[in-house]
Amino acid sequence: MRVVRGQVWLAAVAAGLVLGFASMSSASEKGKQLYVKHGCWQCHGFVGQGGIAGPALVPEVMPYEAMLNFVRTSNRAMPPYKVEILSDADMKDIHAYLVALPKPADPKSIKLLNP
Numbered sequence: 285m286r287v288v289r290g291q292v293w294l295a296a297v298a299a300g301l302v303l304g305f306a307s308m309s310s311a312s313e314k315g316k317q318l319y320v321k322h323g324c325w326q327c328h329g330f331v332g333q334g335g336i337a338g339p340a341l342v343p344e345v346m347p348y349e350a351m352l353n354f355v356r357t358s359n360r361a362m363p364p365y366k367v368e369i370l371s372d373a374d375m376k377d378i379h380a381y382l383v384a385l386p387k388p389a390d391p392k393s394i395k396l397l398n399p
């Protein structure tokens with residue numbers, strides 16, 4: 285009985301992992317972790333929505349090259365991230381994460397906003 289219960293629990297965890305990861309590609313999933321690790325969320329919010337300290341990065345995500353250039357050379361309120369701290373490949377994953385975030389609904393499609 286004990287063993288069976290353990291197996292059911294494990295199966296549930298495995299299913300949860302599969303379903304959870306299925307919604308995002310592995311690049312954007314890794315990018316999400318890097319976005320958190322490098323503290324982008326502290327100023328830009330967990331889903332890039334922007335905050336008091338930093339502007340929104342979504343829903344119009346700038347092209348990867350432009351974002352990389354900005355992050356490397358930022359010289360105003362945002363600290364620059366040198367390649368020794370954040371590699372080009374990791375920045376690409378962060379970009380993939382932002383691109384993969386679901387877009388907000390068109391306000392015209394929300395009935396309550398269009399009486």
Ligand code: HEC
Pocket residue numbers: 319322323324325326327328337338339340341346351354355358359360361362363365370378
């Ligand atoms: C200490 C707060 C802070 C952190 C941490 C931070 N940012 Fe920023 N970021 C800002 C601010 C403030 C601006 C606006 C700066 C400006 O206009 O010079 C900005 C601007 C940007 C822009 C340009 C947005 C635009 O539309 O012009 C990008 C892209 C960006 N940040 C990405 C990132 C990424 C990726 C990370 C993590 C690797 C990060 N930021 C970490 C504060 C921060």
